[in-house]
Amino acid sequence: MALVNQETGLTQQEAVAKARRREPGLPVASLVLGALSLTGMMISIWMIFLYAPTDAIEGQPQRIFYFHVPIAWIAMLAFVVVALAGIGYLWKKDERWDWAARAAAELGAVFATLTLITGSIWGRTTWGTWWTWDARLTTTLILWFIYIGYLMLRSYMGRTHASARAGAVLAIIGVIDIPIIYESVNWWRTLHPQAEVGTPGALPPSVVLTLMVSLTTFTLFYSFLMIQLYQLQRMQAVAQRLRASME
Amino acid sequence: MSYLSIKGLKKSYTFKPILRGVDLDLCRGERVALLGANGTGKTTLLRILAGLTKPDAGSVTINGMDIVHDALQARYRVGFVAHQPYLYDELTALENLVFFGRMYNVNEVHERAVALLNKVGLARRARERVSALSHGQAQRLSLARALLHSPPLLLLDEPDTGLDEGGNELLADILNEHSERGGATLFTTHNLEHALSWSDRIAILHAGRIVYTRETEGLELEDLQETYREVLRPRTKVLS
Amino acid sequence: MIFLKQVLTILWKDIRCELRSKQTWTGMGLFALLVLVIFNFAFDLRVDNKAAIAPGVLWVAFVFASLLGLGRTIAAEREKGSLDRLLLCPVDRKAIYLAKLLGNLLFIGVVEIVALPIFAALFDVPLFGALLPIVLFGTVGIAAVGTLFSAMAAATQARELLLPVLVFPLIVPVVISAVRATGTLMVPAANEPPWLGLMAAFDIIFLSASMLTFEYVIEE
Numbered sequence: 215m216a217l218v219n220q221e222t223g224l225t226q227q228e229a230v231a232k233a234r235r236r237e238p239g240l241p242v243a244s245l246v247l248g249a250l251s252l253t254g255m256m257i258s259i260w261m262i263f264l265y266a267p268t269d270a271i272e273g274q275p276q277r278i279f280y281f282h283v284p285i286a287w288i289a290m291l292a293f294v295v296v297a298l299a300g301i302g303y304l305w306k307k308d309e310r311w312d313w314a315a316r317a318a319a320e321l322g323a324v325f326a327t328l329t330l331i332t333g334s335i336w337g338r339t340t341w342g343t344w345w346t347w348d349a350r351l352t353t354t355l356i357l358w359f360i361y362i363g364y365l366m367l368r369s370y371m372g373r374t375h376a377s378a379r380a381g382a383v384l385a386i387i388g389v390i391d392i393p394i395i396y397e398s399v400n401w402w403r404t405l406h407p408q409a410e411v412g413t414p415g416a417l418p419p420s421v422v423l424t425l426m427v428s429l430t431t432f433t434l435f436y437s438f439l440m441i442q443l444y445q446l447q448r449m450q451a452v453a454q455r456l457r458a459s460m461e
Numbered sequence: 462m463s464y465l466s467i468k469g470l471k472k473s474y475t476f477k478p479i480l481r482g483v484d485l486d487l488c489r490g491e492r493v494a495l496l497g498a499n500g501t502g503k504t505t506l507l508r509i510l511a512g513l514t515k516p517d518a519g520s521v522t523i524n525g526m527d528i529v530h531d532a533l534q535a536r537y538r539v540g541f542v543a544h545q546p547y548l549y550d551e552l553t554a555l556e557n558l559v560f561f562g563r564m565y566n567v568n569e570v571h572e573r574a575v576a577l578l579n580k581v582g583l584a585r586r587a588r589e590r591v592s593a594l595s596h597g598q599a600q601r602l603s604l605a606r607a608l609l610h611s612p613p614l615l616l617l618d619e620p621d622t623g624l625d626e627g628g629n630e631l632l633a634d635i636l637n638e639h640s641e642r643g644g645a646t647l648f649t650t651h652n653l654e655h656a657l658s659w660s661d662r663i664a665i666l667h668a669g670r671i672v673y674t675r676e677t678e679g680l681e682l683e684d685l686q687e688t689y690r691e692v693l694r695p696r697t698k699v700l701s
Numbered sequence: 702m703i704f705l706k707q708v709l710t711i712l713w714k715d716i717r718c719e720l721r722s723k724q725t726w727t728g729m730g731l732f733a734l735l736v737l738v739i740f741n742f743a744f745d746l747r748v749d750n751k752a753a754i755a756p757g758v759l760w761v762a763f764v765f766a767s768l769l770g771l772g773r774t775i776a777a778e779r780e781k782g783s784l785d786r787l788l789l790c791p792v793d794r795k796a797i798y799l800a801k802l803l804g805n806l807l808f809i810g811v812v813e814i815v816a817l818p819i820f821a822a823l824f825d826v827p828l829f830g831a832l833l834p835i836v837l838f839g840t841v842g843i844a845a846v847g848t849l850f851s852a853m854a855a856a857t858q859a860r861e862l863l864l865p866v867l868v869f870p871l872i873v874p875v876v877i878s879a880v881r882a883t884g885t886l887m888v889p890a891a892n893e894p895p896w897l898g899l900m901a902a903f904d905i906i907f908l909s910a911s912m913l914t915f916e917y918v919i920e921e
């Protein structure tokens with residue numbers, strides 16, 4: 215026997231089925247990306263620690279560069295994804311865009327944190343200080359604050375359409391602002407030259423190759439994680455619908 | 462040719478469906494009373510018509526203009542009296558009307574404002590701040606605000622609550638005048654007597670849809686009460 | 702132009718309401734002065750390092766006072782959930798944004814006009830006429846972003862906390878430029894980047910972006 219909710223006219227099964235629109239293709243993509251990431255990681259780690267040459271000036275600690283740069287790249291990429299997903303949501307009003315935005319924001323925040331940590335460690339080994347106000351690191355720090363602000367905003371506003379719209383606007387404003395922030399910090403730095411986190415000068419091919427492999431691996435890994443978090447968002451939306459249809 | 466045309470209107474608040482496909486038409490000069498239990502979406506429907514919130518699905522046209530695509534133009538044609546008076550407490554009654562008059566691009570704002578204050582019986586309160594007015598007086602001012610731009614469509618959300626006897630008479634007069642001039646009116650109420658005497662047609666909203674409409678001509682109060690009770694009776698179907 | 706008329710109508714209404722409630726002005730003015738006095742004790746401004754710190758002190762005071770004012774104007778509208786009063790009217794949402802922005806600029810501007818001479822007196826720093834465009838562009842930058850986000854934050858419970866968290870990171874370019882430009886006025890330096898130009902570009906970009914996205918934030 216199935217009780218029909220007098221308000222919604224839906225049975226419990228119908229409500230769940232309606233909310234659970236299947237996303238075709240994702241489980242396959244997830245598997246493929248997962249396998250590729252795993253392989254990539256193994257190759258990368260071998261290359262980073264064994265293949266890439268030891269830096270003449272900095273020594274072994276320089277290898278953190280091969281983690282720091284891809285992680286920083288992902289932190290930036292994720293933010294662009296949040297902004298694009300936000301634009302998609304404002305345009306199409308389909309909540310799936312918002313699921314992607316939230317997933318990207320959570321991932322981006324984590325990667326931004328890791329960028330700051332790896333950058334800090336690298337700076338410590340190179341210059342002896344835990345922090346330098348170099349343009350990239352500073353911009354990442356500000357980006358980190360924007361991520362946290364985004365997550366706070368979404369959290370306070372809950373899972374509503376207004377929340378999705380507000381998040382989209384924040385991401386759009388933020389993504390326009392990031393290059394301006396970077397440039398202004400750069401200008402400011404020319405007046406206070408300080409320790410810089412980076413590898414100056416031309417890089418030998420083996421270094422470039424290792425970096426490219428690492429970059430690709432992390433991007434694959436990010437895509438894999440995006441699918442997982444997207445599914446998580448979808449599940450949360452299903453749960454929300456269930457709760458609403460039961461009352 | 463209907464002035465207001467609502468088709469398949471749907472609206473949910475965070476996945477909780479409130480309006481599930483509302484169909485309703487209003488002609489010029491027609492007054493419709495919308496009845497229904499609390500929380501069934503009457504206010505939501507009016508808010509959509511007033512342009513305060515957008516529907517999830519369905520279409521609403523006012524004099525042929527779509528309420529979402531021509532939102533700005535549509536708002537010019539609607540006057541809305543809600544639960545809240547939508548007035549500014551720190552401004553005087555007159556200043557409030559002048560403000561809204563300017564926003565609606567009314568000609569000769571001052572004269573119009575004074576005329577309306579007279580009409581709703583607040584002429585002596587023109588220079589008092591809204592915070593000093595009683596609830597009933599604020600409601601009258603809200604009515605004046607809604608009439609400033611002579612809207613062809615008048616929406617009122619439970620206008621009779623909070624008004625005294627004199628206020629109710631005033632309301633009835635205004636509604637009559639409005640429909641005589643060819644304006645359409647949609648109002649909600651819990652008072653079935655008011656619904657019968659102030660409208661040409663009643664409609665009952667239940668479970669997100671209009672489930673009953675009937676011309677009020679020849680309709681007796683007892684019959685309406687019976688119908689109302691019957692429609693609103695809770696139902697749970699059991700399927701096997 | 703109806704658009705312009707509506708902007709001015711809303712602005713006039715806001716000014717009237719604010720003057721009658723007297724809440725925001727006095728609070729902001731006092732706050733800016735307090736910050737300046739506290740900085741006097743926090744930093745020991747002797748002659749040699751004055752130029753290095755004074756611009757920072759001034760702009761920190763302005764930024765904090767701005768944040769205070771920004772929260773108030775939209776919060777006042779949103780109390781009792783009454784942004785509806787404006788949304789009901791046939792008014793372009795961009796006009797609402799502009800009116801709120803102009804109102805914010807006015808409030809912050811008044812505080813700045815009061816604070817500047819006092820700043821000059823307290824820290825024995827000469828006031829320059831060329832300071833005007835810097836203060837103007839800087840304030841517009843802060844207010845352009847701040848007006849948009851105060852509308853956003855006003856919908857939440859923790860609005861006083863959320864507004865600075867959202868706004869501070871985004872106005873970093875403005876703060877850097879304003880402080881450096883002010884510093885250059887006091888102690889001219891060679892090869893200084895075009896800070897005023899950066900502020901102007903920032904203002905134009907974010908005025909436009911905020912105006913266009915405002916409706917998504919305040920409509921239900």
